[in-house]
Amino acid sequence: MIPIKYNVRSLFVRKANTLMTIVSIAFVVLVYVGVLALGAGLRVAFTASGDNSTVIVLRDGANSEMESYFPTETHRILASMPGVARGADGEPLASGETMTLQILERPDGTETNAVLRGVEDDAFALRPYIRITEGRRFVPGQTEIIVGDQLEGEAGGLELGSTIELGRFTFTVAGIFDSGGSSYGSEIWGNVQEFGDSFRRQNYYSSTRLMAESPAQVDALIEEIESSQQIDVAARGEPGYFEAQSNASSGVFLMLGNLIAVMMGFGACFAAANTMYAQVAARSKEIATLRVLGFRRRTILGVFVLEAAVLGLAAGALGALLALPLNNVSAGTTNFVTFSEIRFVLRTTPDVLGAGVLVATLTAVIGGFFPALSASRAPIATLLREG
Amino acid sequence: MAERLVEISDVTKNYRRDAFDIKVLAGVSMDVSEGEFVALMGPSGSGKSTLLNLLAGIDRPTSGNIRVAGQSLGALNDSQLAGWRHRNVGFVFQFYHLIPVLTAYENLELPLTLTKLSRAQRRRKVDLALEVVGLADRKDHYPRQLSGGQEQRVAIARAIVTDPRLVLADEPTGDLDAGSAQEILDLLAQLNEEFGKTIVMVTHDPRAAERARRELHLDKGRLHSAARH
Numbered sequence: 343m344i345p346i347k348y349n350v351r352s353l354f355v356r357k358a359n360t361l362m363t364i365v366s367i368a369f370v371v372l373v374y375v376g377v378l379a380l381g382a383g384l385r386v387a388f389t390a391s392g393d394n395s396t397v398i399v400l401r402d403g404a405n406s407e408m409e410s411y412f413p414t415e416t417h418r419i420l421a422s423m424p425g426v427a428r429g430a431d432g433e434p435l436a437s438g439e440t441m442t443l444q445i446l447e448r449p450d451g452t453e454t455n456a457v458l459r460g461v462e463d464d465a466f467a468l469r470p471y472i473r474i475t476e477g478r479r480f481v482p483g484q485t486e487i488i489v490g491d492q493l494e495g496e497a498g499g500l501e502l503g504s505t506i507e508l509g510r511f512t513f514t515v516a517g518i519f520d521s522g523g524s525s526y527g528s529e530i531w532g533n534v535q536e537f538g539d540s541f542r543r544q545n546y547y548s549s550t551r552l553m554a555e556s557p558a559q560v561d562a563l564i565e566e567i568e569s570s571q572q573i574d575v576a577a578r579g580e581p582g583y584f585e586a587q588s589n590a591s592s593g594v595f596l597m598l599g600n601l602i603a604v605m606m607g608f609g610a611c612f613a614a615a616n617t618m619y620a621q622v623a624a625r626s627k628e629i630a631t632l633r634v635l636g637f638r639r640r641t642i643l644g645v646f647v648l649e650a651a652v653l654g655l656a657a658g659a660l661g662a663l664l665a666l667p668l669n670n671v672s673a674g675t676t677n678f679v680t681f682s683e684i685r686f687v688l689r690t691t692p693d694v695l696g697a698g699v700l701v702a703t704l705t706a707v708i709g710g711f712f713p714a715l716s717a718s719r720a721p722i723a724t725l726l727r728e729g
Numbered sequence: 730m731a732e733r734l735v736e737i738s739d740v741t742k743n744y745r746r747d748a749f750d751i752k753v754l755a756g757v758s759m760d761v762s763e764g765e766f767v768a769l770m771g772p773s774g775s776g777k778s779t780l781l782n783l784l785a786g787i788d789r790p791t792s793g794n795i796r797v798a799g800q801s802l803g804a805l806n807d808s809q810l811a812g813w814r815h816r817n818v819g820f821v822f823q824f825y826h827l828i829p830v831l832t833a834y835e836n837l838e839l840p841l842t843l844t845k846l847s848r849a850q851r852r853r854k855v856d857l858a859l860e861v862v863g864l865a866d867r868k869d870h871y872p873r874q875l876s877g878g879q880e881q882r883v884a885i886a887r888a889i890v891t892d893p894r895l896v897l898a899d900e901p902t903g904d905l906d907a908g909s910a911q912e913i914l915d916l917l918a919q920l921n922e923e924f925g926k927t928i929v930m931v932t933h934d935p936r937a938a939e940r941a942r943r944e945l946h947l948d949k950g951r952l953h954s955a956a957r958h
Contacts, residue, residue: 351831627824
């Protein structure tokens, strides 16, 4: 086999051409990785929101908390079901919650939809990763709220200590919470009764979250809930609920990423083909020499395809390097299930970067294949005459 | 009586260029015995290089038969021909054709990568070949760091590193000054006399041809005179 240093050094001979191709493919990788990082960030935001032991209950037929509502009586029945874990006080770990969309004004004058989540005390026990980073939790009866870390600075009136009108009441921001990367970071939380009063939606909840006694008991609890004759609700594990929302939103990015990769990759293919045709044309004597030395046509084909792959790997590495600063960059999009704004950070995970390098390599190999084929097919005598 | 290494019987070679058929070789027959050093002479366009290419299995004749080392080349497909060439033929080009991005050592090692030899065995063979051509101290030099004569010596070392029975040289001194040309001819003579290599050398330089043991003359595709030294 011809040593790989032959390929690498050959690419260095025509530095300018090689570099231009590497840069053009690297930009494809940068855009592709950027879009995939959006999708990955969104997926993390959703999957971090799901807990393996938690069951979420909605009105039967509702796809999201935004579409769901049921009487608070239903919540009380759910909380008393067997299989629901109990807290240190011996009470069931259950949180009846409401979800309302609130239009907020950004500092630049544009508007965003934020989720107002009314919760009961157990909401924090059900989501142990929620941590107050500034101030404290809201105190029921004091018309206080806490604000998710991703919303901080997104709209006016959400700073610690400031006040904001939500419905009929004015609320004070008592604390800022770290959502552990979950989608709750884009929400405003307050006491469920106070939000109900403020928006005149007393006696109805959007959802109930219940903690099962263990992750293994989740299915049994769901079956118990759904087989109940008293209530007309649907229950599912929290991870599955958020995964469905994640797929609806991040799927758009995945599709967009692939579309961009194909379109830009098509152009970059030509750059790779151009470089490889130049390599082949400039090295016809070398190709002839290799053939005279006894290397077969398929080896020559392999040499140039490998060279294209080396080109692609270099471009992929550069593109991935350029994309690294995108990690943790904050972004926002619409949750296509609840139509609320969701804030999250881009994630240039190893998978995302790997996909970028793969796209670069494929682009270069596809572009380099036909030049490689022409190099392997040319008769030796012709190569010697023409070189 | 030495074994006949090369047998060429009534070989013709035509090229088609645009609407014209160009007859390059017209019924050439010749033999070369094992251990011979043959100079193939003739003016430009006489078919010398074409005949050499046919002997190396680089090109195929229009008609006729070529046997080298007992193998009829017409019976081999392209892939088999590549393997056969690697085992039996060392080729020296007029313009050396060393791979510019590889050092002298790496250029010599290249054909050996087609064998099952270990790295250490390859190193021994390369070192020996470089020693034969007197360039052991230049093994880490790239072709651009060598003179024309040195490049051609490396190219000769590459041609013999696989220990082929037949060495084919196409105008090996054509691009060299008189002094370097003399060194290359001395080297080829040494390969023939000391190492028993059979050499067929294309040249149009009578002084180069004199170093061979036999001269064959090609003119307009016909082999029509011969001289022995």
